[in-house]
Amino acid sequence: MIRIEHVSKDLGEFKLDDATLHIDEGEYFIILGPTGAGKTILIETIAGIYRPDSGEVFLNGADVTNILPKDRQISMVYQDYMLFPHLTVARNIGFGLRQKKVGRSETRAKVDEIADLLGVSHLLRRYPGTLSGGEKQRIAIARAVVTEPAVLLLDEPLSALDSRTTERLRAELARIHKLTGTTTIHVTHSFEEAFALGDRIAVMCGGRIIQVGTPDEVFRRPNSKFIADFVGVENLFRGRSVVHDDISEVRIDGISVVSSTVASGDISVSIRPEDILISKREIETSARNSFSGEITEVKDMGGIVRAVVDVGVPFVVALTKRSYEDMELAPGTPVCIVFKASATHLF
């Protein structure tokens, strides 16, 4: 679908260094990296805003390296919305349709439909200046998808919003992607967004792409210390949550964990390694989550030991070197792990 071959671009402050990336049709692709990693240049180059210094960009097999943005069928949404302040919301959303000379009544119908989908119908006559961040971003997304682009580029679309709005809009993005099936490239520095939304993730640093893979691969098997430090999160899982009695029960690959966070549906789960207790015998505690398995891997990090315990899914457990030695643990030892429902973070 999209192929980026050895693309380099130097803008002085930011740069892109020999980036190669293949993105499949219909994929929700995440580009993850810290600020200044070159993520925005990468997608602006895909959009055709910049011509690369070297390398090629292919769209559906055709070389589009020297093609104007308008002829690429790629829409873009920025973190700071970039709604045209001199146009009403309706004219903002219909902007792309007017450029493509779509008829008046058809434009209106399409604008109404997409505004309805994104829940901004009541704002159509307003000007962007008076709207909240969440409303602006919904409108920016509506403006981008109403033209039915082949590719949707999202540049940190949730970063400028408060956490509640972020969560709601994240679910919305997943819903729109499911509904339209549009190939989406989403740039972010948030591992939560990456993990929750991405079919695949590319991690960038210093203008280079350093790892590409599924969220599981990137988060569980980071190929460099940079990624391990940057993502910095272990025990990340995806599952399906059902709520009863103000408690969520999440099914993950055959096991079921309990969380005091109330949230249902397809969901991501994380548990900090230091919140998990490990023992050789079954322990009686008030903690709601208790599993038995065996140690498959041990990493000595100095004073701290990180043990991977396979209980059907792999959990990373952190414990002091002292207790690791006192308990006489080793790879292959059958153990029991326990953690509280309140330590189970859902997002």
Next chain:
Amino acid sequence: MLNSKFGILIVSIALLLTIFILSLIACILTHTSPHILLTSIASQEIGFAIKLSLLTSAISTLMCIAVSIPASYSLARYNFFGKTLLSTILDLPLALPPLVAGVGLLLLFGTTSFGAWLSDFGLKFVFTPLGIIIAQFAVNISFMLRIMRSTFEGISPRYENVAQTLGCTPMQAFLQTTLPMSKNGLMAGGIITWSKGIGEFGAALMVAGATRMKTETLPISLYLNMSCGDLDLAMAAAVILIIISFVSLYIFERRGGVARLY
């Protein structure tokens, strides 16, 4: 604030300055009577000066706008070799005395083969109303450039990026986003350029001369009538110039005054 000697001192200075400016205006306004003023304004000569001033300043303002939009946009958006030097040269007329600019124009159009060539096409600038227009343009273009440049620099290029992905050519994107968004800057710049154009004297005097009923704009009329002692006509020209300044300052302030810095 006003309870210290220092406070009283500096506020008094501001007050004195205000009185100074008000007395200048008051002297002009009281030097004539409404009746004399109205008859003078109705005179053929002042009528001609008003028309010529409005016409030349309107044309030179339009020229400044037409040239400054692309020129300042290129300085605001693109980086190219020699940009700093270029922008310094473009700022030069801000510091150059208008008389000197006028001499330059006179030499360019009056003595070079380029001037002769233009003259063959009927574009005669020396001692004609066309000369007034080019003089106003030369003196004011730098102001307009600076105002438009800071206006464009204040608008994120990402608006145009978005417009381009939505189906605009780079030019359409500019015309549909950045240009309408710079409306206030354009208005403010246009008004200040127009009002400076109406008041332009030095450069116009050099290129177009001061010929009664031919190149007689309001400032030239003021100068001619003062020189030959016809104070009534001179005051009429001065009063009209004051009114124009007030109106343009008012509109300029209401438009946010992007150019206040300059």
